[in-house]
Amino acid sequence: MLPYPQIDPVALSLGPLKIHWYGLMYLVGIGGAWWLASRRLNRFDAAWSKEKLSDLVFWVAMGVILGGRLGYVLFYDLAAYIAEPVKILRVWEGGMSFHGGLIGVMLSTWWFGKRNGKSFFELMDFIAPLVPIGLGAGRVGNFINAELWGKATDLPWAMIFPTDPQQLARHPSQLYQFALEGVALFTILWFYSRKPRPTMAVSGLFAACYGVFRFIVEFVRVPDAQLGYLAFGWLTMGQILCLPMILGGIGLIAYAYKRQCVQGAV
Template identity: 60%
Template sequence: MIHYPEIDPVAISIGPIKIHWYGLMYVVGIASAWWLARRRAARGETVLTVPQVEDLIFYCALGVVLGGRLGYTIFYNLPAFLNDPIMILRLWEGGMSFHGGMLGVFAAMWWYGRKLGTGFFVLSDFIAPLVPIGLLAGRIGNFINGELWGKPTDLPWGMIFPLAEPVARHPSMLYEALLEGLVLFLLLNWLRLRHPPRMAISGWFMLLYGLFRFAVELVRLPDAHIGYLAFGWITMGHLLSFPMIAVGGLLLYLAYRRSASLDSEGS
């Protein structure tokens, strides 16, 4: 059993100005993705120029923040938003939805892909291996906030969180940091280096993230104001991950079927 280390969620405080670790984690994730994207573009790993890649990361960052906050509001906290609309601006309080952020990034890539004439999947296959960097940083931010803990456990790494009942719990935000962050980053970049067909990296991202999130949701407690949606175990996270798994599988099927068809035509 481990006691949660008390961490001040405020990283920097200058008079009335407070900069929270949670917000800084988003900066770290976006800046790291920007740096890696520029390096890959400079090496010729995309049809985009370095300035175009920088613009793409900027638009995707807007999609993450706007879509993430709007998605949390709609998927997880709509009654509170209707009661207090200004809450959507209080990012330092936490409350970001990955699935909303993902939809925001999709919108940004669709718009920018049309502007450049490259197509959606040219951009999504390039961006997908960068996303786990931000997921890792974001989950560390959740840990610093002491939120999104899991169910009680007797495992030796069970953790007592100060904002929860005093029993050891799964540190589910760290599970997500490991699976959705580090493991997903390594797998997608390993697959990328094997030059898969168009859409495959996007498909792998959707499928693997959906599976990882589904697994962690089994030990993570749902938001108290939502609870379980069905059968005493299905959460909102499960509900939002089902379509990702299905779409990821479909994209992989289409990508590799098209690749096999092209190979047979060329032989």
Template identity: 60%
Template sequence: MLTYPEIDPVAVSIGPLKVHWYGLMYLAGFAAAWWLALRRARKPWSPVIKSEVEDLILYCAIGVVVGGRLGYMFFYNFPQLVADPLALGRVWEGGMSFHGGLIGVMLATVLYARRIGTTFADLIDFVAPLVPIGLGLGRMGNFIGQELWGRETTVPWGMVFPRDPDLLVRHPSQLYQAFLEGLVLFAVLWWFSSKPRPRLAVGGLFVLLYGIFRFAVEFVREPDRLIGFDLFGWMTRGQLLSLPMIAAGVLLLAWSYRTQPLPQGRVRESGGS
């Protein structure tokens, strides 16, 4: 068994103001996405030019936060939402959903694509490789905050999380997700998108791989206490939400390579927006 490296989830405390590591991880993820987007915007087939990157990240950040919170309340805590609708705005109490955040980013991408005169397909392919670093950092925030831990285990790298009321030796599933959803997913997508691909191929690969990684890790991640298992006595809510992603990813990749052209980029003045 490994010793959990207990870290105060509050990174900075100034009087009543407390800044949590989880929030800082979100900021670091957006900063990484901004830096990567600036690099990728130099490519001749990019649908985004450098002067549009900051607004793109802002749109996506709003989509992540709003969509993530709505998704959590609808997918994982709907009874509380019905009983106390104001809980939706109490983000400091915790609770964000990746699947809700994904929907939020997709809607933000639709809006921003219209604003800059490009297509949703081209823009979502641009955005997809920017996401995994933030996902990985978010899982590190979960690890520091001692939330979303794994199931009981006997593996030698299992940990006891001090905030766990049962004090069981558990899988550090947050680290598994940080590795798969963050490092591995980023490496594959960044490589895959380093040259022109048919429209929606990059986006399709993102949803396929994330769905597979999330479905796999859910086997060692503790189910949500309010929900438990959804189907067959073993399928969790996260797995249920990931199945459509896996199916959509396969269909998008097949459709993309059969019917879609390579992106051509946009010829525009570099100062426009």
């Protein structure tokens, strides 16, 4: 068993103001995405300025934050927020949903594209390889917060988390997700997108790979207490939400290459 590193979730205290590591991870994700996007900007559109890219990153970040929060409310704990709506504003208490954030990103990207002469999938293909930076950083934040841990195990890398009332040795599922959703997904998308691909293919690969990675980790991650398992005694909300991502991603890839073949044959 590995010892859990005791890291104070509060990175910096300035009187009543407390800056949490989890919040800083959002800044790492957004800042890293902007930096990498600026390196790829000329390949995407040489006419775009850094200011326009900053606008895109800003609206995508708003989609992540607002969509992530509202997604958690709708998908994971709606009854509690209906009973006490003011809790929706207490973001410092946690409660963000990747799938809600993805919907927020899609809506903000569609809106930004309409205003700037870019199609939805042109922008999504550009954005997709940048997203794993934020996903990986967010999982590090989960680990520091000692939240979203996994099931009990006797594996040698199991950890006892201070927030676990049972104090059992558990899978560090946050680190599994960091490795898969952050490192592996970034590597796959970054190298795949370095060459020209048919429109929609990069977006499809992101959806399919994320869906598969998240679906796998959910087998060893403890589901949200207020939901538990939703079907067959093992299917979680995260897995249910990933199924359409996997199927939709595979469909997008197939359609993208089929369309390319048809256009090439014309």
